[in-house]
Amino acid sequence: MSTREPPIVLPATSPASSPSQSAAIIFIHGLGDTAEGPSSVAEQFQRGGKLPYMSWTIPNAIEERDVGTTAWYLPTGLSPYPPSRPELEEDEDEEGMLRSAKYITGLIDDLVKQGVPEKRIVLAGFSQGHVMALLTGLTSKYAGRLGGLVGLSGYMAIPERIPALREDAGLPKHVEDNVEIFLARGTADRLIPKRYHRLCCEALAKFGVKDELLTIKEYEGMGHVMTGAELRDLCTWLERVIPPLET
Secondary structure: OOOOOOOEEEOOOOOOOOHHHOEEEEEEOOOOOOOHHHHHHHHHHHHOOOOOOEEEEEOOOEEEOOOOEEEOOOOOOOOOOOOOOHHHOOOOOHHHHHHHHHHHHHHHHHHHHOOOOHHHEEEEEEOHHHHHHHHHHHHOOOOOOOOEEEEEOOOOOOHHHHHHHHHHOOOOOOOOOOOEEEEEEEOOOOOOOHHHHHHHHHHHHHHOOOHHHEEEEEEOOOOOOOOHHHHHHHHHHHHHHOOOOOO
16 A cells, blocks of 8 residues: 655634634545645635635545556546446446545544534545545535535546445435535536536435535636636635634
């Protein structure tokens, strides 16, 4: 097993006077990236004076020898067209996903031990990070207890397994909480075909996520990247779901 680099942690630029007033975001990078990638986004927010009350924890995936790059799980091909028969779908790396979800859950544990309220922690991710944010947010012991989930340019992995994984964690099969979810993609994303965005939204509805808790954005001409318009919308959403408690 490859060793894992520790997360990059950016403290709040205007920390709360008490841990109970604090807030945090865990941002999970995509396939082939490291924590350095999203850290530039966090620094951009901080330089602009945005979310100064929020700390950032940006974890690193391990290097997967089978694909020769960093990954939270072994990737599968994502075709813009469904296969002619369901059995032709590639098997997904559930073991790798659950191993990564366990690690991410440990990062939430660390924040909670520091006194950050669960309801003031947001789990976010880009691409494979989108997958891991939703999977962890829906099936871990923190399901229904976090402040929000963010998925950028990704999809819903192993959707048919989510209800059973929730039951294994002692959760109801159906999502019955009020955790807000922000989903975004670009219309020119060639790596994650649009049908996966639709399937993700359909799966969330099937699991029981209420329409009013979903914020869904599409950006015309945006590829498999994060852009200014998307980040501005994300910032506005974060300010709403995790507002500052001190002024």
